[in-house]
Amino acid sequence: MSHNPTEVFAGGIVLAAAVAFAVYAGQAAGLAQGGASYDLSASFRSLEGVSIGTDVRLAGVKIGTVTGVELNPETFRADTVFSVKEGIQIPDDSSVVISSEGLLGGNFVEIMPGGSPFALEAGDEIVDTQGAVSLISLLVKFVAGGDDT
Template identity: 70%
Template sequence: MSHSTTEVLVGGGVLAAALAFGLYAVQSAGFDFSGGEYPLRASFRSLEGVSVGTDVRLAGVKVGTVTDIDLNRETFRADTVVSIRDGIEIPDDSAIIVASEGLLGGNFIEISPGGSPFNFESGDEILDTQGAVSLLSLLLKYVGGGSSSE
């Protein structure tokens, strides 16, 4: 069984490309094998544009992901669970906001840190929430409100 050097080099190149693509796919999907996470809960009026797997950011840096979304049938709010990386301590007077990356960008969850010396523990609920703002409703309000000259 004789193999030429060219076949071995081409096979090695294909294998290296496949491994590089696999690593890129895992990183793009947001998998983090570096350590643990702890859950925090929040209840939003509107989670438009947010789904399981959406980034949770603090100062523009990804610190976690949305892991669960469910409709509360009593309050008609979106009960949400976010997982935050271990080692990221969030003050217990922080706010959690549905933010947008721009007019054409997607939504993400932004944590606006407070100044409390005490931090959230695993399973705590963030009470200060702000849901998604619909760009269409804002535009209609602006156009409708700007047309009256009385």
């Protein structure tokens, strides 16, 4: 079986492009998140649209990812663990909110920093949380003329 040098060269170029694309896709998805991080936890009433790998943002900047989600059978709340890049100090009176990227966008975990001079440490829990707001329930309230007076 003979191999044409042009075909071997073209195959090498295609293989190199595929590897470069795979590396780029992994970095863009945050799979190869470099650097040290520490874990924080929070408990939500509703975690709709959030799963493992979801972005954790502070002031719109990605500072970590959700690393664990499980239902607490005693409280019926979603216990969540997320990692935050080392060196980012989050005040201990901060709150965590499930936010949406827009009307049709996905959800992400947003940290709303407090004003305390003391920072959270690895393993701490953020108590002040606000779960996801369902767009469907808001539309139903609007259409039904939800009068709360």
